[in-house]
Amino acid sequence: MAPSTAELAIDARRLCRRFGDVQAVDGVDLRVRPGGVFGLLGPDGAGKSTLIRMLATVLTPNSGDALIFGDSVVHAHRRITPRIGYMSQRFSMYLDLSVSENLEFFARIRGVPAALRRARSASLLESMELAEFSDRQAQFLSGGMKQKLMLASTLMHEPDLLLLDEPTTGVDPLSRLEFWRIIADLRAAEKTILVATPYMDEAERCTDIAFMDAGHIPHTGTPAEVKSLVPGTLFEVAAPDPRAALAAVCSASGVTSAHLYGDVVRVLSAPGGPDARELLTHMNAVGIHATDVQPADVDMEAAFAYLAEQAGDAA
Amino acid sequence: MMAAMLSRVSAIAAKEFAHIRRDPRTLIAVLIVPIMQLMLFSYAISFDVKAVPTVVLDQDGTSASRAYLQTYRSSDFFAIKGSINDLASVDEAFRNHLAQVAVVVPPGFGRSLAKGEKAQVFVIVDGTEPNAAQLGQAYTVALNQLYDNKVLVKWADRQGFDTTQLGRIEPRIRTWYNPERKSADFLIPGLMVVIIMIVTVQQTAVTLVRERDLGTEEQMMVSPLRLPELMFAKLLPWTLLAFVxxxxxxxxxxxxxxxxxxxxxxxxxxxxxxxxxxxxxxGLIISAIAPSMESANIIAIMVAFLPAFLLSGFAFPLESIPPVLQGVSYLFPARYMIVISRGVFLKGAGFNELWPQLALLGGYSLLVIALASVLYGRRAAR
Incomplete structure (x- = not known):
């Protein structure tokens, strides 16, 4: 049974936003239950930031509405903002102010009392390993440290819902891991987290995901559910000339899609389509030498490649 | 409620001070540059006209003409740099910056006076020095008035055509409140206002644009902060500095x-x-509507400089500008403050005389806060 509106952290209905001629968000429905990490995945320009900004009440929808813990982003943003933390994609702290000055300022305008500001700032800086940099000006922080500072700042007023817009984009792999560790801690602290990311591998860390493309969200579900949307079997074809191999497999009947993936070709074979041996035979027949064909697990990357293609065909 | 509001306002004011502390250039721009401007302007724009360099051409050569020219020699306003022999030498004297005024007494001057007729005198003024020219002109009129009402002076400017027939000019120049016509007295109280206007508008014109560029604007939007609070808090630190x-x-x-x-x-x-x-x-209004830092700066310069100098009553009386511009001048606070400043400094005026100007400034202050909030709010996407 679907949960009622009041139980949902986010309940967006037919949300639309246009910029000039571009329909950035085009009738999005999205339901996010409290607790858990909800991943909003999609390529650049899919409309993820626009959607998040509308949910954060910093952008007004052209039509549709979204309820955050039951309150409308259009009509009741003052009831919503105390309960949310919004981290924009761009670093948006004062570059000339220090780490602690930035935390202090944003907490003060949020109305956090002085005693709590001190305590929370100390514990957040500690847990994010930023304590020793608290006097450093924000402009001299590394990319990873900047993201942690932004996250710390959105946590100072202890929001229930975190809206994180690509927090790990442009951050080194080690910092990305660290950031996801922090997100896991927040989930354990029973926060609801909506996190946008262009990295498909990060989807595996989410409890639920939505795939966004060209302003639409065609699919939501757990990672396993989304992967199960992909019919048929996935094969990885290794060949000395992957481009030629790609062209060759595309001509085989029963192949739904094929992509270059690193230096192998990923081939999605429809149910009842060719198996590994048949693929190899087909390629030999068209004169392409393949060294190996192996079945592979459908991962997020493959799922999204397929789903994006389906969405593109439908449009 | 009130306490929370004050806390937010003080948070922003404190942050603004922190920015200023981190960037001492702003402090220099606000505290040192105006003093330099004051010095430069007060020496450059001097309205004092004294000892205007003058040459004389006596084509009459009578005792009457010599006596007439003597009045110029004995006046403080003219410094007689010498006599010349023909009209062509006037051009030369002007070109060489030897003189800005030439007094020409034509032949027959003494005879006309003796007959009780109106005698003619030509005063030629170098029009390339408008201020000196204008005042030189006025002084000459006064001088003639003093010398003899029967002397009719005909003016010609450098180009050689007659400009004004002097018989019609009322040469009674009376300067109140500043009897020596010392221009510093007149200049400084106005200049104060002009300089402050230029400095202040520049400082706030970029402040909201910067928040938008930084993205910090969005963080403010997800806080309980209200726009008038933001506007007020943004103005506080600068008000203090500008006041200093x-x-x-x-x-x-x-x-x-x-x-x-x-x-x-x-x-x-x-x-x-x-x-x-x-x-x-x-400045804040500019900041609320400007699309970028660059355009904010340019608009601020346009809005601050020209109206401050030209539409404030600083350089010339507002009654003498076209009615449309007079109307525009009400949009800038400088015109009210110049009346107050000159009134208090020079006339000893106070609340009884100047309360309308003070009330207008007060109303203006409230209006700009409201307007900046509305304009900024409309620009923001929410």
């Missing part, structure tokens, strides 16, 4: 240029407070 500025300029005026301060310091201070707040608010 104004005091320093006033002190320089008083002790260096010996400008008299005849009215109430209290009234002047309160008015100055409102004025700097209003000017900063004007």
């Amino acid at each position: 500025d104004m005091v320093v300029i006033a002190l320089v005026g008083l002790y260096y240029f010996h400008v008299p301060l005849r009215g109430s310091v209290m009234f002047l201070s309160v008015s100055a407070g409102f004025f700097v707040f209003a000017s900063l608010g004007l």
Whole structure:
């Protein structure tokens, strides 16, 4: 049974936003239950930031509405903002102010009392390993440290819902891991987290995901559910000339899609389509030498490649 | 409720001070540059016309013409640089900057006077020095008046055509409040206002644009902060600095240029407070609508410089500009403050005489806060 509106952290209905001629968000429905990490995945320009900004009440929808813990982003943003933390994609702290000055300022305008500001700032800086940099000006922080500072700042007023817009984009792999560790801690602290990311591998860390493309969200579900949307079997074809191999497999009947993936070709074979041996035979027949064909697990990357293609065909 | 509001306002004001501390250039721009401007402007734009270099051409050569020219020699306003022999030499004297005024007594001057007729005298003025020319002209009229009403002076400017027939000019020049026509007295109280306006509008014009560029604007939007609070808090630190500025300029005026301060310091201070707040608010409005830092700066220069100099009553009386521009001049706070400043410094005026101007500045301050909030709110996507 679907949960009622009041139980949902986010309940967006037919949300639309246009910029000039571009329909950035085009009738999005999205339901996010409290607790858990909800991943909003999609390529650049899919409309993820626009959607998040509308949910954060910093952008007004052209039509549709979204309820955050039951309150409308259009009509009741003052009831919503105390309960949310919004981290924009761009670093948006004062570059000339220090780490602690930035935390202090944003907490003060949020109305956090002085005693709590001190305590929370100390514990957040500690847990994010930023304590020793608290006097450093924000402009001299590394990319990873900047993201942690932004996250710390959105946590100072202890929001229930975190809206994180690509927090790990442009951050080194080690910092990305660290950031996801922090997100896991927040989930354990029973926060609801909506996190946008262009990295498909990060989807595996989410409890639920939505795939966004060209302003639409065609699919939501757990990672396993989304992967199960992909019919048929996935094969990885290794060949000395992957481009030629790609062209060759595309001509085989029963192949739904094929992509270059690193230096192998990923081939999605429809149910009842060719198996590994048949693929190899087909390629030999068209004169392409393949060294190996192996079945592979459908991962997020493959799922999204397929789903994006389906969405593109439908449009 | 009130406490929460004050806490937010003070948070932003404190942050603004922190920015200023981190960037001492702003402090220099606000505190040192105006003093330099005051010095430069007060020497460059001197309205004092004394000892205008003058040459004389006596084509009459009678005792009457010599006596007439003697009045120029004995006047402080003219410095006779010599006699010339023909009209062509006037051009040469002007070109060489030897003189800005030439007094020509034509033949027959003495005879006309003796017959009781109106005698003609030509005074040629170098029109490339408009201020000196205008005042030189006025002084000549006065001088002739003093010398003899029967002397009719005909003017020709450098190009050689007759401009004004002097019989019609009322040469009674009376200068009140500034009897020596010392221009510093007149200049400094106005200049104070002009400089403060230029400095203040510049400072706030970029402040909201910067928040938008940084993305910090969005973080403010997800806080309980309200726009009028933001506007007020943004103006506070600069109001304080600009006020200090104004005091320093006033002190320089008083002790260096010996400008008299005849009215109430209290009234002047309160008015100055409102004025700097209003000017900063004007900058804030620019900031609310400007699409980028560059355009904010350019608009600020346009809005601050020209109206401050030309539409404030600083350089010339507002009654003498076209009615449309007179109307436009009401949009800038400088015109109110210049009346107050000159009134308090030179006339000893106070609340009783100047309350309308003070009330206008007060209303102006509230209006700019409201307008900046509305404009900024409309620009923001929410």
